[in-house]
Amino acid sequence: MTINTLSQDGVQRQQMPCLTKMERMIISMQDPDMGIKLRNQRLLITVIPHAMTGLDIVEWLIKKCSISDEEALHVGQLFVKYGYIYPLKEPRNLILKADDSSYRFQTPYYWMSTRWPASELDYAIYLAKKNIRKQGELIEYEKECYNALHKRINHTWDFVVMQAREQLRASKQRRKGDRIVLECQEQAYWLVNRPPVSPEHYKLTTLTKNTIAITYCAVKYNQIFFLSCLFFLARNRVKSSICLESYVKYCEQYQPHDPIMQGCLPSNPWITDDIMFWNMNSETVALPTKLRVERWSFSFMELLNDQMGRKEFLTYLEKEFSAENLCFWQACEDVRHGETAKIPEKVDEVYKQFLAPGASRWVNIDSKTMEKTLEGLKRPHRFVLDDAQMHIYFLMKKDSYPRYLKSELYKNLLARAIVPQETKKSVFPFMRRQRHSSPSPALATQTAEDDGKAKYSNSNSGTASRL
């Protein structure tokens, strides 16, 4: 990867789709029928043709894109920032104002996409012209740039001055109106491309994403892609209607559980500064909320993902004398996601507890899978228990899980589950509640490690900064 100091290529690659889009819009803005109405604008003693007001721009955008004022102003602002539209009254202030301030479209010659990069030589000529035309016209940072350039490209300075003089002479032969327009356009271009503060789209140290030319081997890539394609083609597909319906169902089912969509009871902690919601839904709470218990019925995965749900399910399985299934599944998960070095010993444990003939918690797997698994145990690896795990998982999902949902245990819990009261709005809405800090998860393991040393930080203070 390269952080190029003159990352023209990279930036151009990133910018191009945006610039093309902006230019398309600019062109439609200038459409004689559907575009913005242009009029003459008086600037001091001269009349500038084809000008428009900031309000015109904003209103056109509102109508064209069906957006709000705020957004239209924001979009319009982008056009000014990137130099497609420039202000007439205060040229150095690249801001769009939604009032009667005048703006003009920049000529395509000076568009960002066509004039990239803005070379040092061009800039030097421009500054020299300004300097010659009227002494003291250069402002502070321009003077600095001018002096720096003078030092840097001193060897071509004669050329610079000559070019400047030539261009000034040629411009004197133009009509005053045209001359002013051209000067405005050129000035606007340089204000965008050589601003006092480097804009982010022009920053010299920009991260560039590169198409890796060095390591990418065309042949290898195409071979792999070719092989993959055959695999892709062989795939079984499902009708769109079925797939899309499932999203509708999913969103509908989960909507009451989505705090951003439907709020949460008692209240959203981020909004009211009250952490009751988190306390009531913690892992170790005595009685869970109704929504939480209902969610366990959505899918087997939801039940297992909730520690409390898992515990409840284990209790149910114990009643049914099939708790070893869940324990086996958990042990397999531990093998799959655990440390590589510990795999052989963990697999051995699993075998002893669950798979060996006469094991204390023997799991009932079909003979074919059992045979394959036992064979694989001779050379244990991370996925050796996958088949057996999946068999047991499906067993639980298709058999024990539905029965659990119909059981007294579940139904009782659902009946007893809490529906929290909505927090009453504070009498003094502007008074902020104290925000309590919570013990860091890192603390839990640390105290487990330090045998007796209780390192509890004061968990009710507002600040517990460890920096």
Added chain:
Amino acid sequence: MCDQTFLAITFGPCDNCSQNKPLMNIYLKNEPINYCSLCVELMACQGLAKGETIHTLKAESETLKTKLEEERAKLHDVELHQVAEKIEALGQFVMKTRRTLKGHGNKVLCVDWCRDKRRIVSSSQDGKVIVWDAYTTNKEHAVTMPCTWVMACAYAPSGCAVACGGLDNKCSVYPLSLDKNENLAAKKKSVAMHTNYLSSCSFTNSDMQILTSSGDGTCALWDVESGQLLQSFHGHSADVLSLNLAPSETGNTFVSGGCDKKANVWDMRSGQNVQSFETHESDINSVKYYPSGDAFATGSDDATCRLYDLRADREVAIYSKESIIFGASSVDFSLSGRLLFAGYNDYTINVWDVLKGTRVAILFGHENRVSTVRVSPDGTAFCSGSWDNTLRIWA
């Protein structure tokens, strides 16, 4: 949840090297064969067969691609917004900044939530990785990386460690210590090694394994304790910018998006690229699974976000608007999957109605590019990080 999300994987002796490994299912001259990922790569590197040129190879690939698109179109009988017509439209949407986290000295590049629903880890261009309690806005830990542009950071599922990396081409894991005097950098563990910048990293279901994506065009799965490479994933022809693990029951797949405009779905065990989508017109900056695991959304430099369905095997929705000109840098779903939050390079965050395809709200507030957007684990809020050096929590 459809059982199609399960991938049957063969594990056994490779037809080529005879080693016991997870096997890829590929076809050679229309015959199915079982090769391990390493042998597939070696075979691919063997160069062109007799009579083949890079052009014939490319041409063959193109014909296959066209055929694939035809097959995909066959079962496409309805559009998402048609199916969504019967649903009620969402009402007025109000989301405000509830917390602003200031403290980074430079652009914020990445953010991740802790499973405790209130802590976050963020990384920045200045090389700092900070762990915050976003609720109180307190900083709890800070790590100074030896490199700048820390583009990737992730919180471990246990909440006891963070992983980060960037221009150093590595992914390092830092256990979070509560001892004020302890230098977190001292206990750092270097896990991943790539040959180019690290763009994204994620812990799998435990603290023991990390999945990384890199500017060198590959993704890789690593064992944290030993730093061993468990599996590598080849198939992108340019920088891979983002990855996301599937929330599926078996947890075996993930999706990656890159500068080659492709979004690829991979099997973590065999390293096989199982599905590939190429409909974006520019770099894919961000990929995120729909909560059910049956689809994923992407955000791209072409200023659109798109939704791809894994069972239908095609793109099913495009989220774009004429007034949105700049690329989307990051996307995430709300808990129910009804809303898609996307951060853009024009400093705004747009909220999309996933089913109807319309934009529900536009959020202003950041003063520079929004580089990352993440919804909290319980869906109560989302966090946005920006090049304006701040993080904002919205609810």
